[in-house]
Every structure is written in C-alpha cells, then in structure tokens.
Amino acid sequence: MLSQSEELADREVAQDIFSKLSRSRSFYGFLAADIMASDYTYNHKTHNISYGETITLEKNKSIKRALELFALGYLGQARQEWYLATSKLKERERIVAANLALRWGWHKASIQTMIQLKSWDSLTERFPVAHKDIFTRYARELDIPISWSLAVARQESAFMPDAKSSAGARGLMQLMPSTAGIIARSEGIKYSSRNKLLEADFNIRLGSHYLRWMLGRYDNNRILASAAYNAGPGNVDKWLDADADLDVWIETIPFKETRNYVKNVLAYSAIYNYLLEQESPFIFSGEKEQFGNRKPSEKVSVQTHLSVKGV
Template identity: 35%
Template sequence: MIHRALSRTKLLAATTLLGIACSVSAAPPPPPDSVILSARDAVRTGRWADLRNFIPQASGHVLEAYPQYWLLNQQLNDMRVPPPEGDLRAFMERYPATYLAERLRGDWILAADRRGDYSTVIALERTATSTAQIDCAILRAHHLHREYVAQKAIATFSPGEACWTLYTQLVNDGALRWEDLAPQLRDMVESSVRDNELNNTRRMAEYVFDAPRRISFKAMLENPMVWLTRNNPSISTPIDRELVVLALGRLARSGDLATGYTYVERNWGSRLPAVDLKWIRSQFAYIAALRLDPAAKQWYREADGAALSETGQAWRVRMALRETPIDWARVVAVIDQMPPSMHEDDAWAYWRARGQGALGDVAGANAAMQKIAGNFTFYGQLALEELGQPVVIPPRAAAPTDAERRRAARNEGLARALALFDIGWRTEAVREWNFAISKMKDRELIAASELAYQREVLDRAVNTADRTRDEHNFDLRFVSPFHDELVAKAREVGIDPTWVYGLIRQESRFITNAKSTAGASGLMQLMPATATWVARKIGMQGYSASSVNDLDTNLTLGTNYLRIVLEDLNNSPLLASAGYNAGPRRPHTWRGTLSGPVEGAIFAETIPFNETRDYVKKVLSNATYYAALFSGEPQSLKQRLGTVAPQLVEQTAIP
C-alpha cells in the first residue's frame, strides 16, 4: 500500500514538472465555451456590433467559425447593403468542404436570387447542401439565362420563397401554363388538411385560375357541396371543368362518403370525361382507404386508369392487399403501374414478388426477393424468410485500427459536432455530424460510430453504423445501454426486453432527455398525461412530472404502460406497438375493419397513419435484430408479426 502511494506521489511530481517544462512552449488554451455562447446570444438579440467583437475572441475554439458564419449570414440578408463578397469567399476558402462553408454557399445563392444577381447564383450552384429552395433559385437563374427548366421546376417544387418566386417567373414568362400545373394542384387538393397546406393550395391555384375563378376556388375548398349546389357551375371550358373536378374530388373530405359518391355518379357521371371522373373516384377511394372503409377496394377498381399521386398509388396497393381472398394478379398489376421510383421501395418490391409467387412464377419471385433480402429492413427481413432463411446477425466487421480511430478523433467535422453536443446545441450538432459522415466509407463510418458511442452520443452512434454497406457492426447499430436496468424492468412486468429495446431505438434513439414536438419525454417518450395515469395505476409513490426523464422512472412507467397496452390488445406486439404510438383505441378500431384474418405484415402496411405505419415496422424489425443479438440464435419477424383477426371494436379506458 505504501509502495503504491509513493509511486503515485512520484508520478504526480513527474507530471507536474513535465507540465511546467512544457508550459513555456505550449500553445495557449482555447477560448472557453462562454465566448461561443455569448456570441450566440448576441445573434439572438440582434447585437451585431457585439458579435463582431466576439469573433476574434473565439479564435482557436473548435467552433470559431460559427460567430463568423452568423455575421456573414446577417450581412447577406441585409438588403440595404451589398453582400460582402470578399469576406464570403475568404470564409469558404478558410473552411473548405465544411458544413458551414457549404451552408453559407446555399445562403449566398438564396440571397443572390432575392437580389436578382443570377450570374452569382450560377457561379455558386455546385453546393453540397442542396435543398428544394436552393435548387429553385438555381433553376430560376438558368431560366433567365434562356435555358428550358419547366419540367425540372415541377419535379423540384416545394412550397417556399424561392420556389414560389420561380413559379411566378415561369408563369409570367409563359414557360408554365395552367395545364402544366393542374396535376400538381390536384395532388395538393388531395393532401391539403392543415391550414398551412390549404394556404399553399390556394397560392398554387393563383397560377391556374384567373381572379374570378380564384374566388370560386377558395369557396369550393371551404365547402364544395355548397359551392356546387348554389352555383350550378359550368363545364363548357377546360378551365371551368377543372374547377368542378377539383370541387367534386374535394367532396370526398366532407360529409358521408357513400352519399358523396352517389351524388357524383348521378349528377356528373354522364357530363364529365371518363378520365376526370376516374380521378374523382380515386379521391373517394383514397379517403375511404384512410378510414379502412371496404368501399375503397371497389372504388379504386372503378378509378382504374386515373392519374394517381404517389400516395394514391400506394393506397391502391394496400387496399388490394386487404381483399379476402387477395387477388394477387391485381396486386402485381397495380404495382406495375407505379412510377419507377416507387418500384425501388422495398415494400412494393416485396409485395410484387409475393404476387409473382402466388401466381406460379416462383423463380421470378425468388429472384426479386433475393434483391431485397440483403437490406436490413422490415421487408428485407421478410424477404429472407420467404427464401427460407431466418433473420441472423451478419458477421461483425473488424474493430477499427488505431490509425482509423486517430483519424476519427482528428476529424474536424466530428470534433465540431461533439463540441456542439457538449454545449447542448443538438440541432446544429446533428447537421455537422451528418455532413462529416456523408461521404465516409464503411471503415470510417464504424470508427466514427465507435467515437460517438464512447462520447455517449448514442443516436449518432446508431445512425452512423446504420450507413455501412458491406462491413457492419450490429453492436453499434443496435446499442443496448442501461442493459441491466432495462432488462430487469421488462422482466418485472413480464414483457420481452428486446421489444422494449426495439421500441426505444425508434422512439428516442436512446436520448434520455428527448422531447417530441407533441410533448412526449424521455427514453420511452411518455406523454405527460399518460405518465401520470400509469403512475397512479401502479401506485408509484412520489411521482412528479419533473421526474419523467429520470432513467428509473421513465423505464418503470414505460414498461408498465407497454405491458398494459399489450394485455389490452390480445398480447400482440404488433397491435401494442401501434397502440403505444397512436393510442390504444386506434388498433381496436383498425382491427375491427378487417373482413377476415390477415397476416401481420399486411396489417402493419395498411395502418392509415404514416408515422405509426413506419414506426411499427421499424420497432418490430429492431426487436427481431435485438433478439438475434442477445440470444445468438436465428429469429423470425413473421412470428413476431403473427396474424390479426377481425374482432368487434372494444372500448378501452387506456389513454
């Protein structure tokens, strides 16, 4: 003991002497984080003179570029003065191939577009941080340099200042006509529910209709039946007919579907061209599909030949899968009508292959399944099982070498991201991290993932490991922190720990203080009211809303809630996962719409909420991989999914 104490004393003395000797030539310490935090506060409060003063103070800090970027961005957007071109170029030269340099390039493109400096837009157009708005600004510049960009503009458009400006320019110059934009307006009418969506739809209508018809469009969007019955609108011209077609399509969102469908057929069926009538039917089919109304199946058949949106295409397939028995020839046929971009989706590749197999083309089905069976996704796993292979963990890649680890530790982009995580700026940190890994190869990705894991930035560890293509480390893809605590909590309430891990991986990516836009908190993303309800239900003593992010509290409440939902839904992990995300009442309702038993994969694919559908597939796929990791044994996703049979809708008091 004395010997060890003396050794430590000698080591401390030697270290101290070494520190004194090195201090003569050592570089000064970097500026404290407080400089960066103060600079950010100056931006928030508009104190630009103070921000200038912080820039030299930040020199040497890993985040030194940020105050400079904030000032340059402010100067770019000050339309009263010319942009500081010299300073902008100096920044991009000083910090080449960095996230902030590329972001500044995009900011400059948008500012130049607003200023009418189209030569600068074209000079800067090669950016690594492209967005729809930046692309629209670039297209406008090319249009004004007499290039044809109309079709690219339609493919690129997303509501936003630069894209609206591009459309205004193209319409005013006669490069886009109402006929070009009518299909886009139809898609927007189909999907508009929220106020911002409706506002964008009204704005798009300004390019299609003249002033009097715009008034009619706004009226019909609010109440299509009132507008139709009061105005007895004419369909004598193509533009007038388009207004009526939109009103009849919008009718699907108001009132009883069957009544509306009958009204269309009786009053307009013989007056409208078949192609327009089919599109109107497709709108009723789509809304019926979202309600899992069996009428959607027939209405989609009656709409065959209509020009459907990608959303409509997907729901036509989903409703075909819910037919009893399934008409596999139809499933294959409607998938074949999808655009090529949708054919690449694992979901449609899988269901088309299932159709091929059911129709007797086993070789073709197996070849199609083989193409997606290597993907570590929900449908990749199901494809493996269709080929007679269980779900297993791929061979683990060799650990990063010391040199690979050093390169990751010295990567300036990763260092900036980690510094941003350290000061709590998660949004900026994620952007820096994602930019830094965007061009990495497998070995670099594994080293970066390991670095994130060591720094306890678990969501980046997972997302980075997820990107590998040939070499994989599933211990990083499917991290299992808090193992002892989580397994104990899950077993205490009698649920599968691998399912809990699969759910947390999707819910929070293991961010203990994660908070959703809806207000859900912690690892297991508990809503405040739900957490309070569960705490009372299980008799938790001393619970308060402020403790919901505490690891023990969150796991206790989350696992108990999951067990309650599971028992309420016939011990089906599929239904319970849906209930955990969308509320337990909804799976009761969705199950009640079935006309017969369906395989779990069909039930999952036909969940009418986009978020919940994606969530359920990922949770159960995750759980299958966790089970394979923990047990070392092959697993079956199909077995987890099971079969869902129709059942009378039951009331549940679970929130």
C-alpha cells in the same frame, strides 16, 4: 380457373420473389425469410479500430469539447459541437468517432454519425444496446421481450434521454406526461414532475410498463401493441380486422407514420435479437394466428408499390 401449369408457374414466380426479398434486411425481407424457412439476412459490418486511432481522435479539440459537454450534461450544445466536428472528418475518422461515442455511452451521436456516413451495415453503431442493464431489468420483471423494448426506444428517440416531441412526448421512450401519470398512479410509482421523464431509468421503467399494458390488451401481439404504443389503443381497436393477413393489416393502417413505425419496430426487434445473440422468430406463431384464416399458400401477396427499403 388456372391450369396446373399456370399455378406451378405462379408458384415459381412467387418463390423467386420471396427468395430475392429474403436477402434484404427489412420488414419484408425478414417476413419473406420466414415464408422461405431461410436464415435472416443482416449484412452486419464490423470495424476493427485500433487504440491508436481512438487516442488520436480523442485529442481532436472539437471532439474533446463535445465529449466534455456531453459528460457535463449539456446535451444540446454537445450535439451541435459533435455534428460540426464530425462533418469535417474523413470517412475512417467518422467510423472511429461513432465507435468513440458508443464507448462514452453517447448512443445518439453514434447512430447519427453512421447515418450521415450512410454506413447502413454498421449495426453495432446504428443499433446500440443502450442502457442494457435497465432494459433487461424491466423486461424480466414485466415479461416483455428486451429486443422489442429496445426497438421501441430506438425508433422513438434514438436513445436521446432529453428528446421532446412537438406533441409533448418526453424522454427515451417518448412518453406523454399525462400517460406517464396514469401509468405511475396505477403501478404505485412516485411521479413528482414531468422532468422525471428525462431520466433514463424512470422513463424506461414507465415505458416498459406501458408496453406490458399494450401486450396484455392485445393478447401478447407485438404488432398490435406497437401500433397502439404509437397511435393509441383507441385507434387500434377501431382498425382491428381479424380477416386481414398481418402484412395487409399493417399496410392498411390509416396513419402512414404508424404503418412505418410498426414495420420499423418489428425489423429493429429482429436486429436486436441478432445483436443480443437471441434466437427468436421474426413473428411469433401466436401473433400470426390472430391475422387471417387463409391457407399458407394464399397468405402473403407482394405488391409492387410496397416499400421494401432496408433498415
């Protein structure tokens, strides 16, 4: 049994930990900010790029060739050319290149260039609001948060329309052809070939429907729905534990890939809310209520082995 002074000391230590943690742009940073009732930390760095800098870089023969290949739809060759070209650029030129790629709608190139540069705070380039009109249309039609569907696509493929996984998933939202077929038949959507999944609009449409299915299955809980999108609803049904707090539940997901996936998608959702200038809590109250029944003072524990790596 702890004395009053010991309990007070424990609370002060916890407050200090949460306060420091809340200043990081990460899953646990956003979670700590909620506990502290403080603003989320984004550390967003913007780059003022002049017209002259852009024009100069566009004249670079290798960059020009990469952009032409991208425009013609030779995406694999374009990526090879782009990565080779940007590897020879100076730091400022790479920043200009990432912004240029964004202007061309080449989201993967923008993301990858900033990752190679380790420019982690360049959120505009690292988290492009890709295909905004398409994501907005299906988010409104299906009543899902656009920040969440963007976050899923950012995690799944970094907005590569031609992405193909070793397991056979295809396109922006990495849909398995068999799953895509089930969705299409159920929703009355014509699905003639798996190559249709490489079309951005079609892939986002089916992916958004699948997100809506998972939200419906798990009472509008993005945490469970995100896990199901990655690992399958059958696995999530087996993992359900109403007694576990949400952070504990996530950290005890048996699949490491899914653990990281859920934390990334939730953190990316917060970043997209920020970029879209949407005010939204990191975790909705209804989502929290589906986890654990302990008092607020007992709800969250920070263990030293947990990764608090920023995004």
